[in-house]
Amino acid sequence: MTGKPPNELLNSWFQRSGWSKGELARLVNKRARQLGAAHVSTDTSRVRRWLDGEHPRDPAPRILVELFSERFGTVITHAELGLREPAAPPATSGVDLPWAGRRSIELLGDFARSDLMLNRRGFLGTSLSLSAGPSLIEPMKRWLSPVPEQHSVNGRLPGRVTAEEMDRLEETTRLFRGWDAQCGGGLRRMAVVGQLHEVTELLRDNYAPALSERLFRTAAELALLAGWMAYDIGMQPSAQRYFVLALHAAREAGDTPLGALVLATMSRQMIHINRPQDALELVHLAQYGSHGTTTARVQSLLAAMEARAYANLGDSDNCRRAVAAAEDLFPGDFPAGQDRAERGSNGAGGDRTRGGDPSWIAFFTEAELYGENGHSFRDLAYRYPQLTEQAAKNIDRAVELLSADDSYLRSRALNVVGMATVRLQQREPEAAVAYLHGGAELVQRLRSKRVEDRLRTTAGNLFARYPDVRSVREVHERTLAVLPAAA
Structure with missing residues (x-):
């Protein structure tokens, strides 16, 4: 006996997780080994x-916070688990960077280097924590502060890039x-990280302002x-740490439209982890900061992401407006697909399509x-079922x-x-089955956990609702067969 009252908060999250005590112990030990904490040996x-x-x-x-946050797809704090906050967070956590x-x-180079080293040793991630709420939004507001004039620094080598x-x-x-x-993010991610590391090494030298801006822009695109x-x-x-560093590099490049894209991508991540209010604040920051500097296509993307945030907040009127x-x-x-054929570079770092858009928005x-x-x-x-037909028309057109x-x-x-998912909302199981078969075919050609998770979740939801329908059982079995085992 500990002599202390049971940790009711931790007990509540644990019961909802569906883990057994042995499963949680094994997950803690596995994550500890990934962090290099070989001394941790947890049991039931x-x-x-x-x-207790x-x-x-x-x-x-910290490991428990990470595991429960990942399990529930949202940010769960130490306090929400009934645990004491660490006295001093690790130097590599947080997003409030200079x-x-x-x-x-230095931060870009160090993080890319550590990512490369961890993957060479077989680790899947780092000991970072995910920021949300004011701790994320407030530092991002400083991306619009003026960039000091760049001067050559004595002792640095002349630039090596023409x-x-x-x-x-x-x-x-x-x-x-x-x-x-x-192909998805899982196939060539480390090649991108390696290229980013090389670019940050080049940035340590002195360059003329125009070339320095191009290098920072490339670093920002690679980090993003x-x-x-x-x-x-x-x-x-x-992912969040790379996004934040990408925003810093875009600011150094003086590229506010690229910074807006970074913030929109961070907004998408917040929607993914069920933080729609954070998502809305990030996309509004992107719209405000890039006003008057972006092309119509970039503005359209920002409005679409604003709509996604409002939709997840259940705000129908503002979602429709966006x-x-x-x-x-x-x-x-610009008909769909035309951009790639017309992509080119103007040779001065603009890197734009014929329509004036940056190539990264293609x-x-x-x-x-x-x-x-x-x-x-x-x-x-999910709140207004009458909108399912509009959802179906739009997504079907995309397909x-x-x-x-x-x-x-x-x-x-x-x-x-x-x-x-829309056909499931419309209570059309056979139509949902047909799309799930298509998803099962496509997922085998990708390395994308997002696609895998959405396919697994949708097939599971369909089976839970229509377990007696033969075609539903068959597609559920097929998806389980083609997907990797759930973590």
Whole structure:
């Protein structure tokens, strides 16, 4: 006996998790080994004592916070588990970083290097924690503070990159983006991280302002992509750290539209972990900070993400307004798929399509707009069922536009599974089954935990509602067969 009252909060989360004491002990030990804490050896008796009120020793509280946050898909704090906050958070956690160019270079390089080393040793992540609420939003507001004038620093080597080599670095970044859209984040993420590390090494030297801006812009794009790939495979704290560093690099490049894209991507992550109010604040910060500097296509993307946040908040009126804005802003003279064929570089770091858009927004095609707006209506339809038909029309149009284009295979898979969720909302199990078979076919061509999780969840929900329907049982068995075992 501990002599202390039981930890009711930890008990409550534990009961809802569905874990046994032995399962939780094994997960704690596994995560401790990934963190290099080989001395941690937890068993069922130890877990029982925690539930009975004993306070676990470091690093167990931090591990428990990470495990329960991942289990429930939202940020769970030490206090919510009935655990004491650490006296001093690790230096690598948090997002309130100094907004200084040289420091940003060091942080980017150090984080990319640690990511490379951890993966070489077989680890899947780092000891970072995920920030949310004011601790995330307040530091991000400083991205609009003026960038100090850059001066050459004595003792640094002259720049090693020519304008022609810079063109090739930018082209490589575009190639990486194409790989991600086609294959998912799990296949070539470390190649992106390695390239990011190389670029940060180059940034340690002195360059003329125009070339320095191009290098920072490339670093920002690579950090954003590394974060996006980490997000896609479920490494949420690492993804957030890359996003924050990408925002710092975009600020150093003086590229507010790229910074707005970073904030929109962070907004998407907040929706993913069920923090829609944080998502809304981030996208509003992106819209405010980039006002008057972005193209119509970028503005359309921001409006679509605003709609997603409002949908998850259940705000039908503002969601509809944002959906209409996204549709009105989207440039109608670029048919879906045209961007990639017309992509080019102006040789001066602009890296734009023929329509004046940055190349990094080329993914936001007509199909992507339909998919985003369709998912907004789908999310609203959980509260307002009459909107399911609007969700179906939009997502089905996205599937149609993407059906002949393997360049955006992950988007196609996400929309196919999205259509299955809508048919489930409409109580049409046979129609949902057809889309799930399509999703099971596509998921085998990808390395994307997001697609896997959505397919598993949707198939499980369909089976839970219609267990006696033969086709439902069959598609449920097929999805379980093609998906990796759940973590």
